[in-house]
Amino acid sequence: MTLLQSRATVSSSMSITFSRQLKKFAPTLLIHRTPRNFSVKMATESPTHLIHTLSLPSQLGQPVSVVAAPGLSDTQFKNAIESSLFKQWLKNIQTETGLLANGSMSLTQVLIQGVDMFGKRVGFLKFKADIIDKETGQKVPGIVFARGPAVAVLIILESEGENYAVLTEQVRVPVGRLILELPAGMLDDDNGDFAGTAVREVEEETGIHLNAQDMIDLTALLDPSTGCRVFPSPGGCDEEISLFLYRGNVSIEKIRQLQGKETGLRDHGELIKVHVVPYEKLWRSTADAKTLTAIALYEMAKRDGLLPSSRT
Secondary structure, X not given: OOOOEEEEEEOOOOOEEEEEEEOOOOOOEEEEEOXXXXXXXXXXXXXXXXXXXXXXXXXXXXXXEEEEOOXXXXXXHHHHHHOHHHHHHHHHOOOOOOOOOOOOEEEEEEEEEEEEEXXXXXXEEEEEEEEEEOOOOEEEOOEEEEOOEEEEEEEEEEEOOEEEEEEEEEEEXXXXXXXXXXXXXXXXXXXXXXXXXXXXHHHHHHOOOOOHHHOEEOHHHOOHHHOOOEOOOOOOEOOEEEEEEEEEEOOHHHHHHHOOOEEOOHHHOOOEEEEEEEHHHHHHOOOOHHHHHHHHHHHHHHHOOOOOOOOO
C-alpha cells in the first residue's frame, strides 16, 4: 500500500493548492494543467480524497482546507470551488460587515457536500463551513445551501378603478404543494442584470412584456447597510432577492385574459398558471414570503412618499 500525493499551485488573487491523497494503490496519477483549468487522469479507478487549500486576505497565515465529501467526483469538486456561488460566499464573509471582518471569527474548513448543475453552470451548491468563534472556541452553525441572487416583481394593474396583482401558481416540490407567488427567478449569469432578469421572468411566467425602465426597485429603498436585498432564509440559504414594482393600466378584458393563463417553459418542467387577485385581498391570498415582503415595502414606500408617479 502506497500513498501518492500531487499538488498543483494556481496563481490567482488567492494562493490555491490542490492535493490528492490516494487510499489505495494507483499505478499512475497524471495531472495536466493549463492557465485556466486542469484535468486528472488515472490509469485505474481508485478511492480518492480531494482537498483544495486557499489563503484568505482577511486571515493571512491561517489556510483554509476545502474538502470534497465522499462520493463527490473530481469534476463536481472543481465546478464547486470555481463557481460564482462559492466565490461570492467567500467574498461576503470578508466584506466590512462580513463574519471575518473584525477578527473575532475564523474559517478553518469547508466541506463540499453536493453540486447541482444547471446546464454548464452550478445552480445549487451545498456545503458546510467550520467557522470558529475565537472567544469561546466553539463552531457557529455553518450549513449552507447556496443558490445566489434572485428577483421577483410585484405587478399592480389598474382597471376600471380597481387594482389587481398578478400571481403565478407554481409546483413547489420542497414544500410538497402548489404555491401562489410573485413572478420570480434566479440570475442566470454574473453580470448583475437584476432588472433585465425581472423583465424576462415576468414575460416567461405571465406573458406580460415590461420595460426595464418602468420597473421600480423596492429593495433599493432600504438602508444601504442592509445591502439593499432581502434574505428570505439566512439561517440556511444565501439567497438574496431584489424586489421590483410595476404599475400599469389595462382593460378589464386584459384582466380576464390573464386569469388562468397557462405559461412557463414547459420543456424545463415549468407548469405555471396565472392568477389575478384584487390587490386589497393580496396579503391574505398567499403565504409566499416574496409577496408579503413586497407588499410591506410598497406600502411603506407609499406612506413615506418615496415612489415616483406612475408612468402608465
